[in-house]
Each structure stands twice: as structure tokens, then as C-alpha cells.
Amino acid sequence: MSYLDELEKLLRERGVAPEWIRATTDDLAAFMAEGGTDPEEEFGPVAEFADDLTGEGCGTGSATGPGTETLVWGADAFESPARMNEMGAQGWEVDRVDPRGRFVSHRGEHPQTWEYRQESALGSRERARTADRLASEGWEPCGHYFVFAYFKRARAALVGPRAELTERPEPARKRFFWSLPGLAVTAIALVVGVTGLFGLAQTLRAGDTADRVATLSGALAGAATGVAAMTLVFWLLFKLFAKVRNR
Structure with missing residues (x-):
């Protein structure tokens, strides 16, 4: 069984929606075809990758639980930081950045606010050094694209229960945001x-x-x-x- 077949099987067992599984595996297949990379080397062991995609084992809630919403959106590099934090204030947690540079996000049944930052990091070693540098401040990696690495931090770690949202603001209809630069x-x-x-x-x-x-x-x-x-x-x-x- 191939890496993607095994991943698809694990995601089905975790109750992920078939449409989301299909979109995810299609993106990953295109990414691997373009780069010729070994999937286990790029994404890690398939079981751990499935856990990362569904939010299991990371302490940030499941991306597939009752009342969970999903959202895939993008922005250019100049606009990304502001838009990520705008989405984070609406309770959207970025799970990963897909091969097209889009932010794959979810919002749970009881959403809380999130903070994000975009860092310049050329290559995996620089991303790892940046992650180590920011870890003490509570930032954790949530994806990378081109020469940028993205990090998230739950506002609850700073303000406690005040980070929980009482309303669920509707996201903008646009799915890609451009800046003037x-x-x-x-x-x-x-x-x-x-x-x-x-x-x-x-x-x-x-x-x-x-x-x-x-x-x-x-x-x-x-x-x-x-x-x-x-x-x-x-x-x-x-x-x-x-x-x-x-x-």
C-alpha cells in the first residue's frame, strides 16, 4: 500500500469527511509529482502525519469533531500575516499550509482565538532553528511555503478563558487576498x-x-x-x- 493510500485509510478511520480527504490527497499527490520527494521524508511517518492533519495528539483539539468547520484560503506574502491574525481572531486554527500555499484551517465547536506570525526561513534547517527560537514564547509551527515559515499560538496561553469566543463570525466570501505590493x-x-x-x-x-x-x-x-x-x-x-x- 502506498503512502497516500495508507494516509487515506487512516483519515477515513478518524472520521474525516471524504471531500476533505480527496482534496488533501490530490494536493499531496501533485506536490510529490512536482518535487519528486519521498513522502515519508517530507511529511514524516504516515500515522503521525495523519494525527497532524486531524489535530490528534497535539493538544489543540480535533479538526473533525462535532460542530467543526473547515476553511481553505490564501493570501500573498505581504498580506498573509494580517489576514492570518484576522482569521485567528475569528477562531480559525491553521492546521497546515498545502502545496499551493493555501492555509488549511478549522474552527471547533467551542472556538478560541489564535495568533500567527510569518517568519523568513530558507530551508528546513533554518525553519528548525526558527522553531527552536520561538518555542519558548509558545509558538508552534503550522506550515511552510516557499521561503516562509508560519507559526501559531493559542491566545488562551496569554489571556486564559477570555480567548474563548461567544460568537462565530462568518468568514469573508473571498478565498484569496491580494495586497497592493x-x-x-x-x-x-x-x-x-x-x-x-x-x-x-x-x-x-x-x-x-x-x-x-x-x-x-x-x-x-x-x-x-x-x-x-x-x-x-x-x-x-x-x-x-x-x-x-x-x-
Whole structure:
């Protein structure tokens, strides 16, 4: 039996809704297909992973108990911290971040408020160091995506019974939230990409076969060099940013 088959079986035994199981296993299958990773190495032993997904054994309540609601939503990196804390104030607990960067959350029958923070962490070792640094303040990991790690903390640990909600506010109908910086970065990336492709197409159309081959080869070599240079610059800038932000 494969890892996902075993996970699906364990989730069914824990009473998880079939729709949620199907969506979760589909996301995990796509993630593993893209990355070619070993699921046990990436997610840990299947039984423990099933416990993490359902909230069992972690002291934060079950994600599948009576009266439990589930919510999957997303936001760009600039907007995530504010939106996570807004959702946390409504009683939504983030269980994990799925392969698409969406926050998989639940709200129990007797919800309480949650706090969240987004940290810059490049790689598993940096995430582990960040988790160790924040553990003394009551923060626990609740997922990661790209170069960001996410942490949650129950407000009850700070204010006691006042963290319990007497009402269950309805979440916004939107399921993805953009910030102005996020829209600007996305727009610039699209403009640069489209402009580059248009210029390459015009050059290829104007030349003969030999010129086209030479142009295409040069473009591919230039693109590879540019990507490598941008990756290096991004990595250096990110390390500097993370060092300043996380100190």
C-alpha cells in the first residue's frame, strides 16, 4: 500500500469527511509529482502525519469533531500575516499550509482565538532553528511555503478563558487576498515576461533559419545565465533580510 493510500485509510478511520480527504490527497499527490520527494521524508511517518492533519495528539483539539468547520484560503506574502491574525481572531486554527500555499484551517465547536506570525526561513534547517527560537514564547509551527515559515499560538496561553469566543463570525466570501505590493510585483513580473517573449518572437520572425537557431540558442543561454544570477542575488538578499528581520 502506498503512502497516500495508507494516509487515506487512516483519515477515513478518524472520521474525516471524504471531500476533505480527496482534496488533501490530490494536493499531496501533485506536490510529490512536482518535487519528486519521498513522502515519508517530507511529511514524516504516515500515522503521525495523519494525527497532524486531524489535530490528534497535539493538544489543540480535533479538526473533525462535532460542530467543526473547515476553511481553505490564501493570501500573498505581504498580506498573509494580517489576514492570518484576522482569521485567528475569528477562531480559525491553521492546521497546515498545502502545496499551493493555501492555509488549511478549522474552527471547533467551542472556538478560541489564535495568533500567527510569518517568519523568513530558507530551508528546513533554518525553519528548525526558527522553531527552536520561538518555542519558548509558545509558538508552534503550522506550515511552510516557499521561503516562509508560519507559526501559531493559542491566545488562551496569554489571556486564559477570555480567548474563548461567544460568537462565530462568518468568514469573508473571498478565498484569496491580494495586497497592493503583491499585485504590483505580479504585474511587473508579467510585463517583463510578456515583453521578453514578444521581443524574442519578433527577432525570430525577422531572421532566416540560421539566424533563428543562433538567436534561440543565445536567448536560452542568456536566460539560463540570467536566472542563475537572479537566483544568487535573491538568495543573498533574502539571507540579509531574514537575518535583520529575525534577530
